[in-house]
Amino acid sequence: MYYYLLALFIILLDQATKWIIVSYMNIGDRITVIENFLYITSHRNRGAAWGILQGQMWFFYIVTVIVVVMLVIYIQRLQSNQRLFGLALSLMLGGAIGNFIDRIFRKEVVDFIDTYIFTYDFPIFNIADSALVVGVGIILILTLFEGKLDKEKKDE
Numbered sequence: 001m002y003y004y005l006l007a008l009f010i011i012l013l014d015q016a017t018k019w020i021i022v023s024y025m026n027i028g029d030r031i032t033v034i035e036n037f038l039y040i041t042s043h044r045n046r047g048a049a050w051g052i053l054q055g056q057m058w059f060f061y062i063v064t065v066i067v068v069v070m071l072v073i074y075i076q077r078l079q080s081n082q083r084l085f086g087l088a089l090s091l092m093l094g095g096a097i098g099n100f101i102d103r104i105f106r107k108e109v110v111d112f113i114d115t116y117i118f119t120y121d122f123p124i125f126n127i128a129d130s131a132l133v134v135g136v137g138i139i140l141i142l143t144l145f146e147g148k149l150d151k152e153k154k155d156e
């Protein structure tokens, strides 16, 4: 149950930040937060990461619905000792729905977090993307870690 509340919090935070960007900035406007590292740049993306599949909204709708259904199934099946796994699923659920709302109502995704990793201008993203990437990262770490644990058990 708490997992859905966390997902809802992510969705509200994501939509609130996007609403502020849309309301107070024009596309292309840039605010410097940390020179040469972090900017707030109002941007729109009709595709997925790195702008792939521009305009393929039906593909995004179908993939997002599948992702959301899978996440809900996994959340429903969580055991009490899988809190970190549940946290990751909630982050991904919130992120996926956050971008889904944009794709349905705006037909594009609002992005504004503009970081320069060294000299590389990383694609501009948003709170929903961050939640998705952190969620994916936690699951990768859990999977690798469990793999290591199982290996150790076998070696015993």
Ligand SMILES: CCC[C@@H]1OC(=O)[C@@H](C)C[C@H](C)CCCCC(=O)CCC[C@@H](CC)/C=C/C=C(\COC)CC[C@@H](O)[C@@H](O)C[C@H](O)CNC1=O
Pocket (backbone or CB within 6 Å): 045, 047, 048, 049, 050, 051, 059, 060, 063, 064, 067, 095, 096, 099, 100, 109, 110, 111, 123, 124, 125, 126, 129, 130, 132, 133, 136
């Ligand atoms: C984060 C997934 C992207 C997100 O997927 C979603 O919505 C999901 C729920 C639905 C998609 C239709 C399916 C995922 C397609 C796979 C994909 O894309 C490969 C992702 C790799 C990933 C490693 C996990 C890298 C990360 C990149 C970025 C995020 O860095 C923090 C750059 C984000 C900017 O290009 C920004 O313009 C993107 C824009 O906001 C729209 N966002 C999406 O499509």
